[in-house]
Amino acid sequence: MAIVKGEKEYFEGIGEIRYEGKDTDNPLAFRYYDENRIVQGKTMKEYLKFACAYWHSFNGNGSDPFGEPTHIFPWDVKSDPVERAKDKMDAAFEFITKMNLPYYCFHDVDMVDYGPDVAENERRLRVLTDYALKKQEESGVKLLWGTANLFSNRRYMNGAITNPDFHVLSHGAAQVKAALDATIALGGENYVFWGGREGYMTLLNTDMKREKEHFARFLHTVRDYARKNGFKGTFFIEPKPCEPSKHQYDYDAETVIGFLRQYDLLGDFKLNLEVNHATLAGHTFQHELQVAADTGMLGSIDANRGDYQNGWDTDQFPNNINELVESMLIILEAGGFQGGGINFDAKIRRNSTDREDLFYAHIGGMDIFAKSLLVAEEILQKSDYAKLRKDRYASFDSGQGKAFEEGRLSLEDLRDYAASNGEPRLVSGRQEYLENLVNRYIF
Known part of the structure; x- marks a missing residue:
């Protein structure tokens, strides 16, 4: 990009800001923004x-x-x-x-x-x-x-x-x-x-x-x-x-x-x-x-x-x-x-x-x-980030769950499924694991 100035240079002494990598000590340089990456x-x-x-x-x-x-x-x-x-x-x-x-x-x-x-x-x-x-x-x-x-x-x-x-x-x-x-x-x-x-x-x-x-x-x-x-x-x-x-x-x-x-x-x-x-x-x-x-x-x-x-x-x-x-x-x-x-x-x-x-x-x-x-x-x-979220909804990918998403179940059908299958098991949302996952990749 061409630097464009008017008759007066208002930010004199400051040149083009360039990418120098994460180890640079130059405060007037990019450490992560590499526009061509x-x-x-x-x-x-x-x-x-x-x-x-x-x-x-x-x-x-x-x-x-x-x-x-x-x-x-x-x-x-x-x-x-x-x-x-x-x-x-x-x-x-x-x-x-x-x-x-x-x-x-x-x-x-x-x-x-x-x-x-x-x-x-x-x-x-x-x-x-x-x-x-x-x-x-x-x-x-x-x-x-x-x-x-x-x-x-x-x-x-x-x-x-x-x-x-x-x-x-x-x-x-x-x-x-x-x-x-x-x-x-x-x-x-x-x-x-x-x-x-x-x-x-x-x-x-x-x-x-x-x-x-x-x-x-x-x-x-x-x-x-x-x-x-x-x-x-x-x-x-x-x-x-x-x-x-x-x-x-x-x-x-x-x-x-x-x-x-x-x-x-x-x-x-x-x-x-x-x-x-x-x-x-x-x-x-x-x-x-x-x-x-x-x-x-x-x-x-x-x-x-x-x-x-x-x-x-x-x-x-x-x-x-x-x-x-x-x-x-x-x-x-x-x-x-x-x-x-x-x-x-x-x-x-x-x-x-x-x-x-x-x-x-x-x-x-x-x-x-x-x-x-x-x-x-x-x-x-x-990481397994996307898989974890997909797996959390796996019960809707087949069987009666999929039939519900497709609009093929009545309210009576839903009631009968609940009665026939007993109490659902508790499934962790794994929130802390996912928060740690994000931090792991940040650091």
Whole structure:
């Protein structure tokens, strides 16, 4: 990949991040992510499809509800919004290409600041889209997915597409159209919907049925526009249970799949699952992955983690090897992602203020996924992991168990089998053995 810089080098002194092997002491090198290594018949680069989240990496400034920004960007100084956005994109592509990241993802307002004028916002985004296209052509970096931010502006305080005011909905539609046009122009492989405020704070003032119908109608409208204009990619919905809304209509994977099925949208939509959103919903990330994989809906993931002491979306970079090995087992058995990849929807901490910190964070995230992929592949190929799980359901592979699965037994038949065969024997689930098995291959 060619390193692409603007007129100014923002990460001076940091070169291309390369694979040096697990014994390297270089903190600015990969220990496990060897992009050309073959796993399950594909290179790591093809299998993992890593992407940089434009918003956290180049817009997040380290501020929180109790303190001012701590990340002061040298690309964020010009007064003109378009010129300032170009500087930011110069920095972004310099970083992305030095990191050897094959993809990036963006919200519309990440690319360039928006104001209250729809036409002016569209003009600004078109300018930055043209600028991004040149960067992509120079570097070979691709757009994994685009999306529109329909949650930050105060007009969306009661939602965007599910807002009770049609005027607000129309502004959301204008943003989605422009973001989708940009995604198509940039060859984006997918488009994401995250309903940050598509939900309610109280049912006392909410017609939930009508709001969900509006949401479905809008998704059909966007799908039809995109297909008419040549978009051949997949649409993703990203589940999240709450925060900022008390209850969001895209609560978790099961909820979204049920919604898509109810409103006849399964053919065009899949899921973009986020680790921290899964835990906020009271699930493990593995659970959400398995739900999606079992229904053929595993489209893409947002990689991060939460904090066990905080009940909110902290978006930290991933570092839990056990969680990710178990997750990669599911992803490998599902045959990989359907259209998407691994987007680092994660941000460096407020007190991580050195320019190297953004590199350390992504290097660590890419390495732990690469290591997890290798461990998962080894478990599937060398251990009895898959056999143990298959054997646990062996009673359904023949005889009356198989007849039940095929729908050939009545309730009376089931009763008679129980009466004739006495008390079942206890069969161990061997949980501790399997947990030790995973650790054995990790270590």
